[in-house]
Amino acid sequence: MELGLIAAIVGWGVLVGIVFSAIGAAGGILSSFGLITLFGVMEPNSVKPMTQIVVLATALTFVPGYVRRGAVVPSLGVLLGLGGIVGAWAGSTVSALYLSDMATFRPLFGLLTLAIAAQIGWKLYRHWQGARRGEGGAMQPFIGAVTDKVLQLGCMCFRYGDARYRVPVISPLIAGAVIAFTAAIFGVGGGFLMVPYMATILGMPMHIIPATSAIPIFMSLLVSVGNYLNLGAPLDWPILAPLVAGAVLGAVLGPHINRRLANHWLQAAMAVIVTGIGAKYVFF
Template identity: 40%
Template sequence: MANRSDASARGGKGGINVLLIIGILAVVGLVVTIFMGSREFATAGVTLPVVVPFLWAMFVGVVFSTIGAAGGILSGVGHLSVYGMQNANDVKPMNQVLTLVSPFFSVPTYLRQKRLVLQLGILLGIGSIAGSLLGSWFSSNVLSTLESYKPVFGAITLFVAFRALYETTNRYRRHKQELTAASARFEAAARSANAADRREGVQTIEMKPSRIRISFFGEEFGFNPLWPVLAGVVIFFISSMLGVGGGFLLVPFMATILGMPMFIVAGTSLFAIIIGSFVSIGSYLNLGSQLDVPLLTIQVVGIIIGSMAGPLVSKYFKERWLRLALGVILLYVGIGYLFGGFIESITGVKII
């Protein structure tokens, strides 16, 4: 009992120390950005208080690390509506730079834990090359103006909003409880494995042109290599066209269609996003888009601090209510981007 109490005390002190560090970083960042006042971000074509992108990026980091979704979409909302950028082709790669922050921190951890299906990630990445090149070319030429880009961005935002709202319903929660119970049994089996098995993690059983089979703590999973390549083309065409990461499509594909457990889906998804986003950003730059490095730097710092704070925030607010709030915000934004012009012409009221 005494040892358990000591461990709890140490854990509590550790949590307080982490919270203190995050608080100090946030306050320092806030003070510095307020002190910097307003400045012109020439490449982005906007002039605004430096504290605005810092605070918005912190918000994006908190939401993304707490709920695990909508990072690229919220980044886009910031660039389009909060900061007021007018060049759609600059917004897209800047969104994707911000969606790379989390994968860079997370993927090495998944690799060390051997919770990443490298073959699947590479196959998705191969498809992502073609998808990202085609998506960025299409978007640069067809969705080059805010008038053409915003409605498409709004349609995807509405899709994510409805998904977030659905995930707050009792029906989804009951289904999630079943999945959680199944996951708990899987974790228990993994923990009961011997030390050698735990070190192995994801293992390749078979690699053929028509079939790849892997095992993860005794459970076997298989897929045809062609499907991830084709999925990578489609998913990254959409994500590159919009200037987002693509996780909102990658995760359902791997978990639902391929039947992979979430323990290995998350890391594999992030690995593929790194490849696809790099290709997409490079393609946009080659097509004439520009990155506002000072604005991106401020946002990256904000996202890192927000991502650190997210897990602590989730202790004090129910995930269900956070997801509901996100769904409502995205619903409003999606309606504004998709139908805003029509609504304004009828009512004279500008939504966003």
């Protein structure tokens, strides 16, 4: 492999790592886009586990930084992960058997990313419209650690700043299963669904989402990747190794960006990224 190509793969991996560790999503989407469009991996059952390995390595790199500053809700992450274990096994099995053709995989992948971008864009639009009318305050800046974390029978609670969150236990279990099933089908991490669930349905700020979402993503990816390999999915190591190396480097930088950027800019960045990728696969 030429040195220039290796450098390009590492560079793309850095971008993947920065985006995923700063936002908590879109790392798998970017990784899949790079593997398919930039580096010519045209076997869907190779792209899917390779992408998930990149996401897994990235998550393992950036989570400790968030944990040190207390920007994580471990019990919520574990609940999502428990649901995700079943969903990941089912989704990877269905995908390996019935979604192994690139001509089918690409447009479906594109439609999924466009739907997620539309959802995020609509939320931002409603927020900005409300702000113009004087309804509600600005989106929350980074304010420190999550506190008062309590897991009880039926619900779990935590506090971030002045806001108190109460999440019924059944909600993350079901959400984790559905998200992991969908993510495993398309061979991504699931952050593109996990983040909207946490930000929109649970109302959590973006600054505590990346590490929390990484916990269930890690749990479900171990199951999904193992199942893909067990079903015979091949890995292109000359591409995968430098991509993982770059992603790990990017994951060191991403948490610093998360801490310094306002909540709405993080969400807007994710919407722009997934819109571009979705449009590419659906229309071009």
